Amino acid sequence: MKKKIANWGNYPVMESDELSFRFKDQVKRIIGGKKNFIPRGNGRCYGDASLADTTISTLKYNRIIEFNTETGVFECESGLTLDKILDVIVPKGWFLPVTPGTKFITVGGAVGSDVHGKNHHSEGSFSNHIIEMKVLTADGNEITCSKTQNPDLFAATCGGMGLTGLVTTVKFQLKKIETSYIRQKQVKAKNLDEILKLFSEYSHYTYSMAWIDCLTRGENFGRSILTVGEHAKLDELPEKFKKNPLAVHGKKKITFPFNLPSWVLNSFTVKAFNFLYYGKNFKKEINNIVPYEPFFYPLDAILHWNRGYGKKGFVQYQFVLPLTAKEGLVEILNRISEKKMGSFLVVLKVFGKQDDLISFPSEGYTLAMDFPVRKGLFEFLDELDQIVLKYNGRLYMSKDARMKPEMLEKGYPRLEEFKAIVKKYNPDFKFRSVQSDRLALTKNN
Amino acid sequence: MASVLILGAASDMAIALADVYAAKGYDVMLAARNCNRLSNLASDLKIKYNVNTVLAEFDALKFESHKEFFESLHPKPDITICVFGYLGDQEKGMEDWKEAENIIHTNYTGAVSILNIVAAHYAKEGKGSIAGISSVAGERGRQSNYLYGSAKAGFTAYLSGLRNRMTQHNVHVLTVLPGFVYTSMTEHLQLPPLLTAHPEDVAKSVYKAIAKRKNVIYVKWFWRWIMLIIKLIPEFVFKKMKL
Numbered sequence: 053m054k055k056k057i058a059n060w061g062n063y064p065v066m067e068s069d070e071l072s073f074r075f076k077d078q079v080k081r082i083i084g085g086k087k088n089f090i091p092r093g094n095g096r097c098y099g100d101a102s103l104a105d106t107t108i109s110t111l112k113y114n115r116i117i118e119f120n121t122e123t124g125v126f127e128c129e130s131g132l133t134l135d136k137i138l139d140v141i142v143p144k145g146w147f148l149p150v151t152p153g154t155k156f157i158t159v160g161g162a163v164g165s166d167v168h169g170k171n172h173h174s175e176g177s178f179s180n181h182i183i184e185m186k187v188l189t190a191d192g193n194e195i196t197c198s199k200t201q202n203p204d205l206f207a208a209t210c211g212g213m214g215l216t217g218l219v220t221t222v223k224f225q226l227k228k229i230e231t232s233y234i235r236q237k238q239v240k241a242k243n244l245d246e247i248l249k250l251f252s253e254y255s256h257y258t259y260s261m262a263w264i265d266c267l268t269r270g271e272n273f274g275r276s277i278l279t280v281g282e283h284a285k286l287d288e289l290p291e292k293f294k295k296n297p298l299a300v301h302g303k304k305k306i307t308f309p310f311n312l313p314s315w316v317l318n319s320f321t322v323k324a325f326n327f328l329y330y331g332k333n334f335k336k337e338i339n340n341i342v343p344y345e346p347f348f349y350p351l352d353a354i355l356h357w358n359r360g361y362g363k364k365g366f367v368q369y370q371f372v373l374p375l376t377a378k379e380g381l382v383e384i385l386n387r388i389s390e391k392k393m394g395s396f397l398v399v400l401k402v403f404g405k406q407d408d409l410i411s412f413p414s415e416g417y418t419l420a421m422d423f424p425v426r427k428g429l430f431e432f433l434d435e436l437d438q439i440v441l442k443y444n445g446r447l448y449m450s451k452d453a454r455m456k457p458e459m460l461e462k463g464y465p466r467l468e469e470f471k472a473i474v475k476k477y478n479p480d481f482k483f484r485s486v487q488s489d490r491l492a493l494t495k496n497n
Numbered sequence: 498m499a500s501v502l503i504l505g506a507a508s509d510m511a512i513a514l515a516d517v518y519a520a521k522g523y524d525v526m527l528a529a530r531n532c533n534r535l536s537n538l539a540s541d542l543k544i545k546y547n548v549n550t551v552l553a554e555f556d557a558l559k560f561e562s563h564k565e566f567f568e569s570l571h572p573k574p575d576i577t578i579c580v581f582g583y584l585g586d587q588e589k590g591m592e593d594w595k596e597a598e599n600i601i602h603t604n605y606t607g608a609v610s611i612l613n614i615v616a617a618h619y620a621k622e623g624k625g626s627i628a629g630i631s632s633v634a635g636e637r638g639r640q641s642n643y644l645y646g647s648a649k650a651g652f653t654a655y656l657s658g659l660r661n662r663m664t665q666h667n668v669h670v671l672t673v674l675p676g677f678v679y680t681s682m683t684e685h686l687q688l689p690p691l692l693t694a695h696p697e698d699v700a701k702s703v704y705k706a707i708a709k710r711k712n713v714i715y716v717k718w719f720w721r722w723i724m725l726i727i728k729l730i731p732e733f734v735f736k737k738m739k740l
Contacts, residue, residue: 053684053685053686053687072681072684074507074509074512074681075507075534075535076534077534112509115537115538115540115541116537116540116541116544116545117537117540117541118540118544119544129537140544140545
């Protein structure tokens with residue numbers, strides 16, 4: 053039965069046949085059938101990466117297979133979401149090795165997008181912590197792969213947007229924690245130069261990211277708040293937290309009840325928001341101990357916050373530029389403030405070294421911002437694409453709903469190699485999405 | 498520790514039930530065909546809730562194996578929940594006896610066969626709870642699914658009689674009449690969201706109803722009234738309706 057589905061940006065929306073499975077024999081039967089499809093987890097990528105006429109939902113394939121509380125080795129089925137994992141591992145003194153800004157993604161999605169978090173510069177992306185995983189490929193075989201076993205399949209599956217096959221199970225290494233709290237430091241920066249300096253000054257912190265105001269011009273251009281953090285040690289906790297140092301947080305949620313009309317977001321309201329957000333930290337520097345939940349997942353507290361962008365939805369634009377391309381950052385931020393296309397939360401982060409086949413992160417500055425879908429937006433983003441390319445940058449496929457194939461080709465130097473591996477494991481393009489068709493990844497040529 | 502036996506453990510409702518009971522600290526016995534494919538489910542419950550889990554091979558249609566199956570369980574479960582069922586295809590069942598037989602045997606005969614054995618044990622012990630997942634489809638036969646409906650009607654009547662007989666033995670019998678539920682059985686159907694429960698809702702209701710020793714529950718309360726109205730429609734009108 054066809055259902056209307058969309059990913060987190062609510063753009064595009066399409067009719068899709070959603071098939072689900074609980075057991076391996078069931079998914080093998082689906083893959084053995086005649087249809088083309090793309091695996092789909094919790095739909096938290098932003099654009100069209102997990103959309104297709106037929107999708108295979110992994111959400112019911114969500115069991116924990118192994119959790120060694122001594123070594124922190126964890127194995128689960130791919131449809132398990134990170135929030136469920138945290139519920140189990142945090143009380144035992146373990147944490148996710150890498151987590152994006154939402155815990156409502158599946159492990160399969162974490163692999164397909166090779167997600168990164170605030171610790172990318174220190175600990176790499178999700179794939180860096182995978183011990184091994186199993187991928188069900190188009191011929192119905194389940195293949196175990198890792199950095200050393202079937203490394204081609206492993207490389208093309210991490211960040212490969214589900215085009216090599218369906219990830220069934222993933223075994224990865226968790227991170228030991230003494231408490232579920234974060235020792236957080238927030239530092240205000242007056243402008244772009246200062247925030248970039250702060251990033252290198254605080255690069256020894258495990259976690260770091262900055263919110264940046266992209267509408268203010270002049271000498272406060274690029275004013276920001278840098279947030280860095282470490283998992284708090286037991287003796288750093290205030291007395292009141294010591295009673296239950298491994299508490300699981302974030303059970304209270306509110307829901308954004310309806311779509312806001314799209315005119316609500318305009319350059320005035322965004323400016324006002326930024327003014328308040330920047331102004332809320334009176335002091336230059338704040339140090340405190342906070343639960344992991346607001347540190348990692350500030351927006352998860354508001355379920356369906358994407359409705360704030362209205363019915364037409366939004367696209368998120370995330371690029372990375374090499375460290376040498378600071379002018380590129382300036383140029384892009386300038387274009388955004390000129391066009392008054394700013395978004396509430398623009399996130400800036402410095403990636404560490406990574407040089408994988410198709411994973412998005414590579415050393416440099418990454419900026420992520422939301423743009424409500426409106427007239428002229430796509431033309432504007434095409435212009436930004438040209439600047440990103442000029443400075444040898446690239447876009448993140450998990451956020452993308454609109455880039456052109458050339459943009460992908462130029463941004464990912466090893467794309468041909470990736471395509472060849474996809475062709476090997478998915479020769480008839482049984483696994484294909486709206487995005488892979490749009491980006492000419494699943495086309496015979 | 499108390500334990501629960503789930504018959505037909507591979508279904509969405511059964512998995513939700515296993516989760517609810519394990520979360521409350523019950524040991525869980527998962528009985529199904531090809532029970533080995535439930536091994537990840539068993540490890541999941543063990544890891545999340547630190548309870549014991551057992552996988553047991555059980556085929557509702559192999560009546561002759563039921564006695565041996567139940568005897569093999571040690572210790573015996575405190576609660577037995579009969580979840581298995583088969584919606585089948587009404588049209589196909591009208592032409593193909595195999596399909597009709599499958600519907601009847603899975604939903605009725607198979608359930609009677611195993612629950613007779615369980616009930617006899619509980620009666621002897623003077624304690625125990627049995628819950629049967631029947632269906633509102635059993636309350637009045639409709640042209641679109643009366644093979645399934647009539648088998649479930651039989652099952653509902655069986656549970657009612659069993660409750661009557663078991664009460665003197667201090668054995669509790671619960672009849673569960675879920676309306677629409679989002680499961681793999683109904684995945685291809687367009688269901689009205691307001692009237693449709695999630696398997697987790699059913700599981701929670703069943704848990705509460707067993708704890709409170711209720712007799713008959715509908716999962717969403719208005720199903721009781723919907724079915725009352727449906728049952729009150731005079732037959733001369735009902736027979737002309739397209740339901």
